[in-house]
Amino acid sequence: MTAQPSTANPPGQTGPLPWARARAAAYAAGVEAAAPPVEVPLADADGATLANPLLTRTDLPAFPTSSVDGYAVRGDGPWRVVGRVLAGTMPKPLTEDGTCVEIATGAAVPEGTAAIVRTEDADRTQDGRVSGVPRGMPEWREPGEEARLGEQLLPAGTPVNPAVIGLAASCGYDTLAVRAAPTTAVLVFGDELLTAGLPGDGRVRDSLGPSVPAWLRRLGAAAGPVLGPVEDTLDAHVEALNRALTGGAELICTTGGTMSGPVDHLHPALAQLGARYLVNTVEVRPGFPMLLASVPRPGGGTALVAGLPGNPQSAIVALVSLVAPAVAGMSGRPMPPLPNIRLTGPVGGRGGYTHLVLVDADGVAVSHAASSMLRGMAGAVGFAVIPPNGQASAGDEVPLVPLPLLAGERP
Ligand SMILES: Nc1nc2c(c(=O)[nH]1)N[C@H]1C(S)=C(S)[C@@H](COP(=O)(O)OP(=O)(O)OC[C@H]3O[C@@H](n4cnc5c(N)ncnc54)[C@H](O)[C@@H]3O)O[C@H]1N2
Numbered sequence: 018m019t020a021q022p023s024t025a026n027p028p029g030q031t032g033p034l035p036w037a038r039a040r041a042a043a044y045a046a047g048v049e050a051a052a053p054p055v056e057v058p059l060a061d062a063d064g065a066t067l068a069n070p071l072l073t074r075t076d077l078p079a080f081p082t083s084s085v086d087g088y089a090v091r092g093d094g095p096w097r098v099v100g101r102v103l104a105g106t107m108p109k110p111l112t113e114d115g116t117c118v119e120i121a122t123g124a125a126v127p128e129g130t131a132a133i134v135r136t137e138d139a140d141r142t143q144d145g146r147v148s149g150v151p152r153g154m155p156e157w158r159e160p161g162e163e164a165r166l167g168e169q170l171l172p173a174g175t176p177v178n179p180a181v182i183g184l185a186a187s188c189g190y191d192t193l194a195v196r197a198a199p200t201t202a203v204l205v206f207g208d209e210l211l212t213a214g215l216p217g218d219g220r221v222r223d224s225l226g227p228s229v230p231a232w233l234r235r236l237g238a239a240a241g242p243v244l245g246p247v248e249d250t251l252d253a254h255v256e257a258l259n260r261a262l263t264g265g266a267e268l269i270c271t272t273g274g275t276m277s278g279p280v281d282h283l284h285p286a287l288a289q290l291g292a293r294y295l296v297n298t299v300e301v302r303p304g305f306p307m308l309l310a311s312v313p314r315p316g317g318g319t320a321l322v323a324g325l326p327g328n329p330q331s332a333i334v335a336l337v338s339l340v341a342p343a344v345a346g347m348s349g350r351p352m353p354p355l356p357n358i359r360l361t362g363p364v365g366g367r368g369g370y371t372h373l374v375l376v377d378a379d380g381v382a383v384s385h386a387a388s389s390m391l392r393g394m395a396g397a398v399g400f401a402v403i404p405p406n407g408q409a410s411a412g413d414e415v416p417l418v419p420l421p422l423l424a425g426e427r428p
Pocket residue numbers: 018019020021205206207209210221222223224225226272273274275276277278281303304305306325326327328329331388
């Protein structure tokens with residue numbers, strides 16, 4: 018293997034792209050590649066992204082709604098019971114002072130109601146009338162109290178989660194216009210890779226084939242097939258990429274082969290397929306040979322190809338640096354934010370490169386974090402960002418690129 022990756026750069030890129038510009042380019046490429054919105058039933062929208070702002074279609078609640086079980090009363094008590102109103106029906110107005118209707122939680126409050134006396138605050142007089150004192154606070158929800166007709170509850174680009182689905186249902190939506198999770202495929206390159214058993218005799222276990230789809234799902238993509246290990250020949254690389262392209266993947270992640278060693282065939286394969294580079298090497302350590310390209314699909318259209326370097330930690334650096342913004346763009350979501358983390362120990366820089374350093378929840382750089390290792394990552398929450406020609410001391414707040422972990426998974 019030689020040190021020089023391909024020199025086929027995007028227009029205007031003469032050397033590795035600064036890390037922040039590479040993220041922005043990946044996001045822009047995702048936005049450009051985004052598929053049109055689709056209309057799906059509410060329950061199928063989980064994990065997709067709102068294509069339009071979520072607007073209320075009526076006042077919420079849509080009618081004055083009792084928040085207690087009790088008696089809706091008019092005038093002074095004791096009150097003669099003239100009926101009952103249950104949730105799901107429309108009541109007649111209360112027209113006469115000294116009358117009431119029994120009312121259930123969730124029922125529409127009759128016009129003419131002055132107050133609601135809770136069941137537990139009500140008594141019956143001997144002649145069957147209701148007496149009691151209403152509490153000071155209103156015992157029903159006014160129309161529009163939660164939201165007014167036409168109000169924007171959520172902007173376009175909001176990830177659809179169970180809370181959003183429930184909210185949309187409460188507003189009366191049957192379907193939602195969403196951008197679906199982008200479809201993906203993973204191609205694993207490397208003849209040295211084993212898919213089962215113990216590493217040894219010059220061979221290592223493929224640690225990316227089983228893990229990258231799970232990271233992709235957590236980034237909001239739909240994980241597709243894993244192809245490989247693909248034989249270390251140019252023909253096999255081209256064939257595998259073609260298989261993923263014809264299989265319909267919108268985003269293809271490859272692992273390994275990003276340099277230009279004797280069996281690193283990614284760049285020649287991309288050239289053969291007529292790829293257009295969007296990012297080709299990044300001023301970041303680890304992971305600098307990462308790339309993103311747009312590749313024509315046989316039969317029309319294009320797919321994005323993200324080249325993740327073979328060193329396992331470098332592959333994940335590329336995933337959070339290029340794939341996360343690309344998936345966000347393809348989904349119509351905003352650029353993934355970088356929250357700050359306060360470091361509790363010093364972290365060195367990497368010369369003119371941005372240094373992405375695995376840190377734990379306490380802001381401590383984890384050990385066993387060489388680019389070939391995954392041990393440190395298993396105890397980390399993300400990568401602290403140390404800018405080019407910088408370093409950080411204990412107490413400094415720096416941006417964090419979070420690992421896309423689900424609730425409860427943060428070590
Ligand atoms: N002379 C130089 N050599 C290298 C340089 C350099 O600057 N000069 N850069 C290094 C950097 S940085 C990286 S990152 C790697 C990237 O190389 P490739 O993307 O071409 O990856 P490979 O050569 O295929 O593999 C590198 C390394 O990773 C292991 N690997 C690959 N795939 C997997 C996998 N799926 N699971 C586990 N391990 C994997 C592979 O066995 C190699 O050890 O290049 C450096 N070289």
